[in-house]
Amino acid sequence: MWRSRRGARGAAYDHRRSVGVAPGRRSQHRRCRLALHVSRLFGEDAARFDRDRAGLVPHLHALYDVAVELALRGQGTAPRVLDLGAGTGLFSGELATHLPDVSIDLLDASAEMLEVAARSLDLYAVKHTLVERDLCAPLPEGPYDIVVSSLAIHHLPVPEQAGLYRRVRDVLRPGGVFVHAEQVAAAVPELDALYEEFWLREVREAQTPQETVDKARRRMAYDRPVSVATHLDWLAQAGFRSADCFYKRFRFAVLAAWR
Secondary structure (H helix, E strand, O other): OEEEEEOEEOOOOOHHHHHOOOHHHHHHHHHHHHHHHHHHHHHHOHHHHHHHHHHHOOOHHHHHHHHHHHHOOOOOOOOEEEEEOOOOOHHHHHHHHHOOOOEEEEEEOOHHHHHHHHHHHHOOOOEEEEEEOOOOOOOOOOOEEEEEEEOOHHHOOHHHHHHHHHHHHHHEEEEEEEEEEEEOOOOOHHHHHHHHHHHHHHHHHOOOOHHHHHHHHHHHOOOOOOOHHHHHHHHHHOOOOEEEEEEEEOOEEEEEEEO
């Protein structure tokens, strides 16, 4: 699905016909089937996703405040933005409040999530395009001034996460910024249990319903988070000229990289 919107809905676009699966990419798509399964799980809860996320990501506002501030350092007052794994459009909506002339492409494998995002962004009256496509498929054609992603890339198999960074760099304009708010692993495996302990304590303090926590745990069984150090290594290997971690609270972090 590829739909350009400024109020009225455009014609549907079937990405499967345009993307296809070349023989050399079949093994890659097999690895990504698990990520597609996770997308379907999220799609089942699309209507309540933002409410649940607030209870599952402690200090969510601080995470997004840093991510948005970094994204706003992209080029110009009318940037072209790509939101990867856009979900319900939370990150895109935050950008729209600051950049009324922005143009945003929202990419997600879940049609249900994109429908929620579309209703939200229609309220901001900013130009936006919905791209129903998984993160293993080719990215929309650049160049983009800003590429963002929040709490999505860790659903991919590890090799595809590293490969996505290279593809992100390719669609960024020189000087453009990639902002990645993400769930990360500890620096060493034995500390992951400590991350889990801190996370459970904070979701309980937030009085998150147990049903919501249980659903999150089932989805998290498919997660493939890596450490901040690994992310920074991948960004350097992908050819970004500079990158750093600008926020971290236990298993949640914000990284940014410039082409």
